[in-house]
Amino acid sequence: MGSAVVHVHLPPATAAASWPLLVGIPPLLASSFQPRAVLRAAIDEARCAGEDVVLTQVLSGGGGVGKSQLAASYARDAARAGTDLVLWVSASEVQQVIALYAHTAQLIQVPGALGADVEADARAFLGWLATTSRRWLVVLDDVTDPAELAPWWPAVHSGVGWVLATTRRKDGRLTGQGRRKVDVDVYSPAEAVAYIEDRLATDILTHLLDGSQERIAEELGFLPLAIGHAVAYLISQQMTCADYLALLQNPEHSL
Template structure:
């Protein structure tokens, strides 16, 4: 769909790596209609940015101005607003410093409707507040963030795609008909859009059949989460900054390390009762800032690929330590322990030396 007349600064919509997520697109539309602001939140790799771009393309005719802003820092947002001031042909825009550009753009947009600003990659919701124009006249704000805490706003939680969509995507991308292997691979990848796109690209580049890729992934998961090298962002790199932040916080690092060895999808809170409740809450809060953990009423959940990446980053001694801690919790809960093979390797890559 071509963009409408007016200001349009949005990357091309690459639907090849995006499932048809009509339910989420409808949820975004409803949130914007209610409040004018819709934060898209979730783990890195769930397709938040592609979803926001897809929404912009599908609703292009409703806006005169659609502009994507790099929301990762004050500096990137300042630069985006200077560019937007020029696009809007505001008076003396060539002489506007960033602070003035932000002010005049906010003022101009706040007095009219039919505009959509997409703030991509927001780290802290408080950092974007000074840049948001009034939406009282019909303007809309879409944000993408790993941080799910947007006080006073209902967030759109972006998770993995439905299994049927995962299978359909893998079969279409690879040109194969092996639905059984596609289903099994989608299960291994936790239906994460980025991981599915990576797998499809790897199979396309190497010509390896789906069934063979599935077998290889079960043997070398961490290595394949770094491939293909031609892929712009991989699962292994998408969470680098988040994991670095978490591992600078001792309680959060310990909780994530432990969870990475627990085989259950839903980890009962009561199974962590031996830990100090305040320290546990601090750790959970830190992990939630990066969507590395999902909190349910009586349980916690960590995506299976996060577990693989975390286990692979741990030193051998730490791996043994957390594997043993996880064994105690699994045995106390009466669940089946991980297999001997999983215990020995922790589903990580072999260490050199």
């Protein structure tokens, strides 16, 4: 059986965009986003290990650990710093990647991107990335099929560019050719508690804090997504941490 056809609709690119340029929409950072300094240091170390070449960092981890949030924070930092091109691509379907590459080629008027053939324009864009002197960041969010994506990774090139990918996959096809995997795990206990306390403080609800914060985080396995849902419940129900912990520990009660 053939694979499903994915239709990607993008606005027409009629005139060259001005620099710097953000293409695609990184997700908004969560309220009380935790910068996760230790994890960012690991990402930065993997990047610097390449010395004068662009490395691709592949953020690999289970659902809900915050891979896309980390990638979004880097994308937004790069945009604020004036990086010439920041491209955010949903990479769950390879056709989405190809379509956005081709669209970007039209926006920046890449030589050879004529608008008649999407894949040809996408390849022209990859060629531009490999030779340009402009600074760029390409984020490939949620890579699900490394084999299909294999021809569409931006080329490793010295000095100006950087590729950041997120995935739940662990297989070896994600590494090599300048790509390095960085494992993303759950919050540390300190990060989990800081998130709960910061989030409640933002809503002026610190009276709900009663010393049970870390116990809640532990019960939820320090998973960022689960903790985010828990805090949203605390806020909506005006419930203390101790009362919420009691609900968590009562298997007969459903939140």
